[in-house]
Every structure is written in structure tokens, then in C-alpha cells.
Amino acid sequence: MNPKGANPxxxxxxxxxxxxxxxxxxxxxxxxxxxxxxxxxxxxEADAERIVVANALDITRAEEGGVSPTVIDRLRxxxxxxxxxxxxxxxxxxxxxxxxxVLGGWVRPNGLxxxxxxxxLGVVAIIYENRPNVTSDAAGLCxxxxxxxxxxxxxxAIDSNRAISSVLREAVASVGLPExxxxxxxxxxxxxxxxxxxxxGIVDCLIPRGGPALIASILEHATVPYVIDGDGxxxxxxxxxxxxxxAERIVVxxxxxxxxxxxxxxTLLVHEDVADSFLPRIADALAGVELxxxxxxxxxxxxxxxxxxxAYATEFLDLRMAVAVVDxxxxxxxxxxxxxxxxSEAIVTADLAAAERFTxxxxxxxxxxxxxxxxxxxxxxxxxAEIGISTQKLHARGPMALRELTTAKYxxxxxxxxxx
Amino acid sequence: MNPKGANPxxxxxxxxxxxxxxxxxxxxxxxxxxxxxxxxxxxxEADAERIVVANALDITRAEEGGVSPTVIDRLRxxxxxxxxxxxxxxxxxxxxxxxxxVLGGWVRPNGLxxxxxxxxLGVVAIIYENRPNVTSDAAGLCxxxxxxxxxxxxxxAIDSNRAISSVLREAVASVGLPExxxxxxxxxxxxxxxxxxxxxGIVDCLIPRGGPALIASILEHATVPYVIDGDGxxxxxxxxxxxxxxAERIVVxxxxxxxxxxxxxxTLLVHEDVADSFLPRIADALAGVELxxxxxxxxxxxxxxxxxxxAYATEFLDLRMAVAVVDxxxxxxxxxxxxxxxxSEAIVTADLAAAERFTxxxxxxxxxxxxxxxxxxxxxxxxxAEIGISTQKLHARGPMALRELTTAKYxxxxxxxxxx
Numbered sequence: 089m090n091p092k093g094a095n096p097x098x099x100x101x102x103x104x105x106x107x108x109x110x111x112x113x114x115x116x117x118x119x120x121x122x123x124x125x126x127x128x129x130x131x132x133e134a135d136a137e138r139i140v141v142a143n144a145l146d147i148t149r150a151e152e153g154g155v156s157p158t159v160i161d162r163l164r165x166x167x168x169x170x171x172x173x174x175x176x177x178x179x180x181x182x183x184x185x186x187x188x189x190v191l192g193g194w195v196r197p198n199g200l201x202x203x204x205x206x207x208x209l210g211v212v213a214i215i216y217e218n219r220p221n222v223t224s225d226a227a228g229l230c231x232x233x234x235x236x237x238x239x240x241x242x243x244x245a246i247d248s249n250r251a252i253s254s255v256l257r258e259a260v261a262s263v264g265l266p267e268x269x270x271x272x273x274x275x276x277x278x279x280x281x282x283x284x285x286x287x288x289g290i291v292d293c294l295i296p297r298g299g300p301a302l303i304a305s306i307l308e309h310a311t312v313p314y315v316i317d318g319d320g321x322x323x324x325x326x327x328x329x330x331x332x333x334x335a336e337r338i339v340v341x342x343x344x345x346x347x348x349x350x351x352x353x354x355t356l357l358v359h360e361d362v363a364d365s366f367l368p369r370i371a372d373a374l375a376g377v378e379l380x381x382x383x384x385x386x387x388x389x390x391x392x393x394x395x396x397x398x399a400y401a402t403e404f405l406d407l408r409m410a411v412a413v414v415d416x417x418x419x420x421x422x423x424x425x426x427x428x429x430x431x432s433e434a435i436v437t438a439d440l441a442a443a444e445r446f447t448x449x450x451x452x453x454x455x456x457x458x459x460x461x462x463x464x465x466x467x468x469x470x471x472x473a474e475i476g477i478s479t480q481k482l483h484a485r486g487p488m489a490l491r492e493l494t495t496a497k498y499x500x501x502x503x504x505x506x507x508x
Numbered sequence: 509m510n511p512k513g514a515n516p517x518x519x520x521x522x523x524x525x526x527x528x529x530x531x532x533x534x535x536x537x538x539x540x541x542x543x544x545x546x547x548x549x550x551x552x553e554a555d556a557e558r559i560v561v562a563n564a565l566d567i568t569r570a571e572e573g574g575v576s577p578t579v580i581d582r583l584r585x586x587x588x589x590x591x592x593x594x595x596x597x598x599x600x601x602x603x604x605x606x607x608x609x610v611l612g613g614w615v616r617p618n619g620l621x622x623x624x625x626x627x628x629l630g631v632v633a634i635i636y637e638n639r640p641n642v643t644s645d646a647a648g649l650c651x652x653x654x655x656x657x658x659x660x661x662x663x664x665a666i667d668s669n670r671a672i673s674s675v676l677r678e679a680v681a682s683v684g685l686p687e688x689x690x691x692x693x694x695x696x697x698x699x700x701x702x703x704x705x706x707x708x709g710i711v712d713c714l715i716p717r718g719g720p721a722l723i724a725s726i727l728e729h730a731t732v733p734y735v736i737d738g739d740g741x742x743x744x745x746x747x748x749x750x751x752x753x754x755a756e757r758i759v760v761x762x763x764x765x766x767x768x769x770x771x772x773x774x775t776l777l778v779h780e781d782v783a784d785s786f787l788p789r790i791a792d793a794l795a796g797v798e799l800x801x802x803x804x805x806x807x808x809x810x811x812x813x814x815x816x817x818x819a820y821a822t823e824f825l826d827l828r829m830a831v832a833v834v835d836x837x838x839x840x841x842x843x844x845x846x847x848x849x850x851x852s853e854a855i856v857t858a859d860l861a862a863a864e865r866f867t868x869x870x871x872x873x874x875x876x877x878x879x880x881x882x883x884x885x886x887x888x889x890x891x892x893a894e895i896g897i898s899t900q901k902l903h904a905r906g907p908m909a910l911r912e913l914t915t916a917k918y919x920x921x922x923x924x925x926x927x928x
Contacts, residue, residue, distance in 0.1 A: 111871075114871070115868060115869060194890065196888070196890055200879055200883060202889060202890075209901050209902075210871065210901070292902075293901065293902055307708070307731045311727045311728075313901065313902045315902065331924070334923075334924040337926050338924065338926060340926075342926075345926070345927055425531070443921075449535060451531075451534070451630070451917075452917070453917065453918060454917070454918040454919075455917065455918070455920070456920040456921075457919075457920070457922065458921065458922045458923055458924055458925075459920055459922030459924070459925045459926075462926070462927040463620060463920060463925065463927055464918070468616070468620075468927065469616075469622060469918070470614065470616055470622075481629050481630070481712050481713065481733070481915035482629075482713055482733045482735065482903040482915070483902040483903040485915050485918075486917075487918075495902070495905050496905055496906075497872070497873065497874070497875065498874040498875070498884070498905075498906045498907075499867045499874075499875055499877075500874060500875070500876040500883060501863075501877045501878070501879070502878045502879030502883075503878055504751070504754040504757060504758065504878055504879070505879045505880065505883065506757050506758060506760075506761035506762075506765070506879075506880045506882070507761055507765055507882040507883055507888065
């Protein structure tokens with residue numbers, strides 16, 4: 089980083105401290121790491137006023153800068169939201185420790201005993217946008233899994249993030265762990281973000297939480313290993329054999345229960361055989377949702393707009409939905425293959441063969457039969473937490489929680505074996 | 509890639525065909541994939557003469573170009589080496605299929621049944637240097653694990669690679685799988701290599717097999733996910749309590765049994781308490797190995813050169829070894845932390861507490877107690893094959909074989925569940 093000692097790189101300097109802290113956290117017993125989380129939860133509640141006051145500075149700047157009300161809502165903290173952050177830390181503390189789990193073990197013919205053991209990653213870096221709760225949530229998941237958390241939030245939340253990270257660091261130190269086990273990169277410049285993505289040898293895993301511009305920047309600049317929490321252009325396919333009452337419930341839930349999140353459905357595919365009966369009723373059930381369909385859809389839902397190529401490719405994250413009528417299961421699978429972002433894809437069917445083909449042939453992090461795409465989530469899967477949902481295939485795919493913040497180490501025991 | 513249809517990108521065009529082939533291979537039964545491997549093995553043997561003749565063109569160019577004898581040896585094929593490639597394919601065909609393994613499953617309180625199932629990655633891209641056997645070995649591992657193999661070898665081996673891949677493609681087609689399940693990128697230019705590393709949406713995993721220049725190029729250019737098969741600056745630490753006969757056997761084996769490979773030892777650390785007795789005898793046992801030591805080593809081995817910082821940081825891959833005397837286990841662990849490349853680290857000890865601390869605190873893909881570092885290898889671990897040894901922490905760490913060429917998919921079954 090800085091072989092000559094002159095003009096020290098401040099991002100690398102912080103990174104070196106976080107790396108040293110990570111070493112100590114990695115071998116700390118889970119009792120101590122859990123104590124850090126509980127102390128942090130108590131401290132967040134005790135210091136809630138201080139955090140809310142800091143947050144008010146961010147809110148004022150955002151309002152003066154004309155930031156949209158949706159973004160300001162995500163940014164805003166009150167004592168209730170701080171209490172939720174504290175509750176999240178307590179919930180994570182109560183989860184089982186992933187570290188030390190033996191993933192497998194065997195004995196070789198020469199007597200070597202091999203174990204594969206789950207160990208922390210080391211330094212987990214998170215780069216995120218205007219959601220100050222991520223500072224606390226990410227730090228909690230990292231500490232629980234034996235990692236140090238190296239955080240780079242946005243400039244728009246810097247006062248909130250400073251206040252929260254300072255509370256967390258004090259709590260970590262109070263149980264005898266190094267305060268640098270939670271570190272916030274104070275410099276929110278673009279240059280610092282790029283330097284952050286290039287801390288090879290310091291950062292073991294970078295997890296970006298943000299929109300397409302952030303992902304593009306990671307792809308362009310990052311030299312550290314990363315896991316991408318990607319888009320969700322999710323489909324629900326209503327098969328010819330579907331129970332249409334069930335299909336209606338699932339489509340309405342997948343589209344409208346929380347349209348702004350990645351596991352919400354964006355496109356409805358309907359088998360031609362049930363299009364006449366299903367499309368008019370789903371149009372009624374989706375009142376308030378703007379529908380964009382192909383000609384076969386519009387023949388059954390005259391109020392629907394015309395869906396073009398782009399409509400099928402778009403993650404609306406809003407009360408809009410693309411609709412297409414398909415000839416059969418093959419056409420549904422082909423449509424999904426063409427447009428999927430590899431997040432979550434659902435079929436509603438009573439036909440065993442259709443369910444089996446769909447789950448086998450559709451290539452996504454999660455495939456669902458007769459259930460809403462909204463269930464693809466760390467909490468709903470029973471992981472007790474979530475740091476993101478990976479749409480890539482390496483390391484983690486689907487909801488990421490504590491296990492995905494670990495790696496494995498082979499431990500080999502012999503009694504003097506040498507290779508012949 | 510090429511939205512306007514003009515000036516088509518030939519790398520992406522090949523990639524699109526490989527991707528389509530990958531879809532078909534992913535759902536092909538293992539019987540058919542194994543048949544492809546066996547057909548390919550037979551075809552390699554049947555066409556061995558043709559492959560050797562093509563290889564002679566590469567060898568002639570290399571000799572005319574003044575390529576080093578070591579590199580030419582790696583490049584050279586004779587019918588015996590072609591038979592070894594065929595044998596490798598048969599060995600891989602006989603391994604259990606990793607695809608379809610259920611990694612876990614559970615039922616949620618709402619009745620949702622969740623399974624996590626092992627599935628192929630899709631398109632696995634391999635970029636490699638002058639070893640034509642990789643063309644066959646990599647293709648075999650990819651097909652066995654349900655993937656398509658997209659291969660980019662070096663210009664120096666292009667005639668060999670063309671001949672081998674053409675034989676493999678015919679064999680794959682002969683069992684009814686698409687020939688593009690094995691594809692060689694014919695363009696060996698640097699520009700094509702960069703385009704290859706940027707086939708996002710086509711390549712699911714890139715595995716580089718080559719030296720530091722290739723790795724640097726991947727870090728700079730790749731936008732597809734990759735797993736790095738990195739350096740091995742491996743240490744053997746001889747503890748105060750070590751059986752010195754065992755220590756001698758292990759050090760000699762780790763250093764000299766095959767010095768050119770990544771799991772060979774590069775540095776010997778010796779506890780001060782046994783330095784007087786161990787260092788002179790290991791110097792004798794390592795006759796022919798150039799030793800570079802610190803002052804405490806040279807006091808016991810006068811013939812040793814002086815080791816500087818760089819000596820401890822170097823992966824010699826040769827009959828050279830750095831040596832240091834350390835005060836205790838802590839100093840040994842500190843030294844390793846400072847210089848390790850995270851590959852394989854060994855302790856020789858009779859002390860249980862020392863073994864436990866070493867295996868817990870040393871951060872590497874593999875840690876060994878009383879065994880040679882040379883065992884850290886897919887075959888020696890019992891995986892039946894190896895496509896590389898990962899020194900990164902994400903996705904795969906340590907020897908990579910069939911499992912590491914897969915990902916997982918969540919399959920969720922419900923009976924109409926929606927999220928509240």
C-alpha cells in the first residue's frame with residue numbers, strides 16, 4: 089500500500105487497524121462476541137437521543153438538497169427506529185454461532201485425518217447508501233460471525249453513521265474486544281470509495297448494498313473479492329392446472345405486499361388455457377396496479393397498456409406489473425430464461441411434472457412452487473437475519489446471513505506422514 | 509454485447525453458444541455426461557497421433573522462439589501423455605456426481621418446505637498457460653459437474669489445444685450433448701482475453717490457471733466472478749516439543765519432494781530450544797538445497813546465506829529455503845501471519861496445546877499438524893481430481909474439485925402460502 093512510509097494512505101491505514109482487530113475477533117469466544125452485541129444494543133437505546141440529534145443534521149441537509157421524500161424516509165431515525173436496531177442486535181446475539189461448525193471430516197488411507205471447519209472471513213467490508221440502520225445491522229452480523237466490520241456509508245448519512253458507529257465501538261471495547269472490530273470509513277469521497285474497493289490483502293469480502301450505479305462501480309474498480317446483492321426481476325407463472333384462487337392470492341401478495349423490494353414479483357405469466365378465466369379476475373384483484381401486457385393479455389384486460397421488450401426486462405419496484413400469456417410451460421420457462429435476474433421465480437400449479445420441470449430448469453437463487461416470491465428472505469427462510477440476497481452463483485446464492493459471512497479451513501492431523 | 513447487430517463481437521458470439529449448451533448439459537442425466545467423458549477418453553487415445561502432430565507445431569514454434577526447456581517440457585505431448593489425459597477423464601467419470609445433492613432441508617412454521625440443492629454453475633471459463641493437458645482435464649471436470657467448459661489457452665499451445673478440443677467436441681456430440689459444451693476460444697490475442705474476462709451474463713465462474721501476470725490481469729479487467737488459484741508461500745514450524753526425526757522427514761518432504769509446486773514448503777521456522785540440535789541435522793538432510801537464514805540460523809548453519817525480508821516473502825518454487833529461529837509459538841504464528849499467502853501451513857509438535865493454537869490461529873486454506881504440506885491437493889484429500897487450489901476465502905478455499913464447480917439453488921414448496 090505504502091511501502092515508502094510517506095504520504096500515508098488513510099483508507100489503508102484504517103484498514104490495517106481493522107485487519108488487526110479481525111484477528112482478535114476471529115478467535116474470541118462466542119460468549120464475548122455475543123456480549124458485545126448485547127452491550128451495543130443497550131448502548132444504542134441509552135444513546136438514542138444523541139443518535140437522533142445527529143440524524144437530524146443529515147435530514148436537514150437532505151431536505152435542503154431536495155432529496156426525495158422516499159429517500160428521506162429511509163434516512164430518518166427516531167427513538168423507535170433506534171430501538172429496532174437494538175432489537176435486531178439482540179436477535180442476532182441469540183442465534184447459534186456459525187464459527188467452529190465442522191462441515192465434514194474423513195480419514196485418508198495413509199491415516200491423515202482431515203476436517204473442514206467453518207471459520208470467519210476476517211474483514212468484511214460493506215458499502216451502502218442512505219440507510220443508517222445498516223451500520224448497526226451489518227456490524228452485528230459481522231461480529232456474530234467472528235468478523236470485523238469495515239463500513240463505508242454514504243455522505244448523506246455520515247452524521248448518523250458516525251454517531252451509531254461511535255456507540256457500537258464503545259460497546260465493543262467495553263467487553264474487551266478491539267474497538268476497530270467496527271470501523272466506519274469517515275471519508276465519503278468517491279476516491280476513498282475506490283480505495284476501499286481495492287484494499288486487497290485487507291478486505292476479505294466486500295458486500296455492496298445499493299443500486300445499479302454502485303454495482304457498476306464495484307465491477308469497474310473492485311480488486312477485493314465481493315458478493316453482489318443484485319436485482320430481482322421475479323416472475324410468477326400461473327400454469328394451466330393452477331388452483332386459480334391460490335394463484336390470485338399468490339400473485340396479489342407477490343406484487344403488492346411490499347412492491348419496493350427485490351423479492352416482489354414484476355411479471356405475471358399465464359398459461360393460455362386459463363387466460364380467459366384468470367386474467368379478468370387478477371386485473372380486478374390487482375386494482376391500483378398498472379398492468380402492461382402483450383396482445384393476448386390485452387384481449388382479456390382491455391385496460392392494460394402495451395408491454396414492450398423493456399417492460400419485461402424492468403424491475404419496477406412499484407405498483408406496475410408486466411403480463412404475458414404463454415402457450416405452455418416451455419414458453420414460460422423460455423420467457424423467464426430470457427428476462428430473469430436469477431433471484432426468485434414461482435410457479436402456481438397442481439401438476440407434479442410441471443412443478444418438477446420448473447424447479448429443475450429455471451436457473452435462479454430460489455424457485456418456488458405454490459408460494460409467494462416474497463418468502464425469499466433470510467428471516468422467512470429461518471436464518472434469523474439477513475445481510476443481503478445474492479444473485480450471483482459463487483460463495484453465496486440467495487438470502488445471505490451468518491453462514492455466508494464465513495469461510496472454511498481444512499485442518500489436517502497426521503503422525504509424521506510424508507508424500508511418496 | 510451487441511445490441512445493434514452490426515460488428516458482432518466474436519468472443520460474445522461463441523459465449524452465447526456455450527451458454528445455450530450449458531443449459532442443456534445442466535439438466536442432462538449424469539449417465540449421459542459420464543458417457544461423454546468416456547467417449548472423449550476413447551477418442552483421445554484413438555486420435556493420439558493427430559494430437560501429437562499438432563503439438564509438434566507448437567513445440568517447433570516454441571523452440572524457434574527460444575522458450576525455456578522447462579516450459580517446452582510442460583507443452584510437449586507424446587502418446588503416453590495423451591493416454592494420461594484419457595485416463596484422467598475415465599477417473600473423473602467414475603467419481604460420484606455432485607449435481608443434485610441435497611445440502612439441507614427444513615420446514616418453516618407456515619408449512620413451507622425448503623431444500624437447498626447442489627446445481628451446476630453453468631458456464632465455467634478457464635484461462636490458462638502452455639499446458640495442453642488442461643484443455644482435457646478442465647473440460648472433463650466441467651462436464652462431470654454439469655457445466656459447459658469455455659477454454660482460453662495460450663497462443664503457444666494453440667495447435668495442441670485446437671486438436672484436443674476438436675476431439676472432445678466430437679465425443680460430446682457423439683453422445684447427444686451439444687458440442688459447444690466444450691469450446692475453445694480460438695483467438696489468443698490479449699484483446700480477446702480481456703473480452704473473455706468481461707462476458708458478464710455468460711460466464712458464471714472464471715478460473716485462471718497461471719502466474720502472477722495472469723492474476724494481475726484478472727484483477728484489473730475481469731467483471732465476471734472468478735476464483736483465484738494463488739501462490740503458496742508455505743511454512744513448516746518445528747516446535748520445541750517436536751519429534752526431530754519426524755520433523756526432518758516432513759521438512760525434507762515438504763521442500764524437496766516436488767519443489768516447483770504451490771504446496772511445497774518455502775520457509776522453515778525452528779523453535780530456539782531445538783535450534784542447536786535440529787538446524788545442523790536438517791542442513792545435512794537438505795543437502796542440495798540453498799538455505800537462507802537469519803543470524804540465529806547462521807550461527808548453527810554457517811553455510812547458510814543471509815535471509816532478508818524478501819527471502820521470507822518469496823515463493824521460490826525451487827531448491828531454496830528460507831529459515832528463521834523463533835522464540836516461541838507466538839513468534840512462529842506472527843512470522844506466518846506476516847508472510848503467508850494463505851495456502852498451507854504446518855506445525856511439527858508433540859504438544860497438544862501448541863497444535864490446537866496453531867490450527868486455530870493460523871489463517872490459511874489448510875493447516876497441518878505433523879504432516880507434510882505436500883498433502884494439500886485434491887487427489888491427496890480424496891477428491892479424485894483437482895482443478896486448482898484456491899487461496900481466496902469466497903466460494904472455495906483449498907483444493908477445488910467437483911463440488912467447487914457447483915452452486916446451490918433453494919427449492920421452496922408450499923400450498924398457497926402468502927406473506928403477511
